[in-house]
Amino acid sequence: MINNTEILETIRMIQDENLDIRTITMGISLLDCADSDIERSCQKVYEKICHRAERLVGTGEAIEKEYGIPIINKRLSVTPIALLCGISGGDPVRYAKAMDQAAKAVGVNFIGGYSALVQKGFAAGDRELIDSIPRALAETDVVCSSVNVGSTRAGINMDAVALMGDIVLQSAKLTADNCCFGAAKIVVFCNAVEDNPFMAGAFHGVGEGDCVLNVGVSGPGVVRAAIANAPDDYDLTQIANIIKKTAFKITRMGQLVGSEASRRLGIPFGIVDLSLAPTPAVGDSVAHILEEIGLESCGACGTTAALAMLNDAVKKGGVMASSRVGGLSGAFIPVSEDAGMIDAARCGALCIEKLEAMTAVCSVGLDMIVIPGDTPAEVIGGIIADEAAIGMINSKTTAVRVIPAIGHKEGEELEFGGLFGSGPVMKVSRYSPMKLIRRGGQIPAPIQSLKN
């Protein structure tokens, strides 16, 4: 029998500490929509998404009410569209528009999968899709894009890296009158995962089933509060234990909601992403957890160590709580979406170089970082190459989602609003990687790839 203290603890976590299910994301395979005629192909894409996801939002809302736990986002991920482009040819933006219309028809707030996987080279449809990304993101509202440019198995496709530096910049320029938001909807990955429920990088991998439901949990506020309640003389082993226990409880919520939603929708349950995903809301910050562990400000020396421990403890606690884990699984460190990160960046405690080091030990990579609008494409390419290298060598997922703030300089701010928050324009090294980026070619797969 559940006792009163436990009941009140759960309610406090939801009410006061922002515990929520960050997203339930339905992954839909579009492989059976491919057609040599782009018109027919887009029509099939629209119809399949609408058919499969018809009840997603309603089901999510019903579960939210019955269990009393908020499910913030209901989203969709689809097969990388470059595969369909390769078969149909034609203007890839038509697919983006079909996705956009379908997503709006079923009421989800984002749809991911305007993607290409080019870690080892460009196949039919890949380059056309990548070239069309800035236009697709400017002409649609809820479509998100991602490109995988490297992997531990394949190395890094430096031609794609150079291209993506320019694509990110173009995406920002085409949406300059809308906070350069196009660039916030594109992620450049190394070791992208096929079952990621989080945007903007979600896509439904070709190894996945026809339709699955993946869940991303959240709860930085709960972890921070648990550490804040611990005595000051607790050592780090004890703090790690507190994080583990809390992560267990958070993840159980994801497991419950995911299995219930998939049961009601009649589709298989995919995975729970063991994540700590911050929001700009007060008390929902990963940076504040690090500060609670013992840093004056996120970005101080020791930040990487604290984050490594946090990330590991979240996984250890979470993996016990769920029957199927996957996705990105770990702590996210987006700058503009995290009140503590924003403050640290604003006061100069946190710089891009420190964030880069942090990405070696946490969930993903350089996320939601606003950079000066006049940053050259090859410098953005350099940032992407550095992140991809960290991912490739450490056999982990890394990503870059930087937003060149067109017309803004270092020290100014860009305001996105909502879950995307706001971010100070951060300093980027101006020394040029031009020659490296222009060389192109492939950084060969590292020795770590030879595991067989």
Added chain:
Amino acid sequence: MRAVITVTGKDTVGILAKVSNECAKYNANIAEVSQTVLQDMFAMIMLVDIDHLTCGLSELADIMRRMGEGQGLMIHVMHEDIFNSMHRI
């Protein structure tokens, strides 16, 4: 199946009566009631049987929430499974 109804806020006369009245109206059988004061917060916790509910659980949650708002109380109706899954392996 059971649901947990929690009522938190400032103590006033007749809270229990109002909540149980609504439960009776929608055929939710009260199995257990307890009151505690935790961190200066008045809290009433009710365990109700919802097998024969005459409305949906989410509807009952809405009704209770609205009733609570009128009196400065927070009333949550949540399926028992959320607590079981969080606190029991």
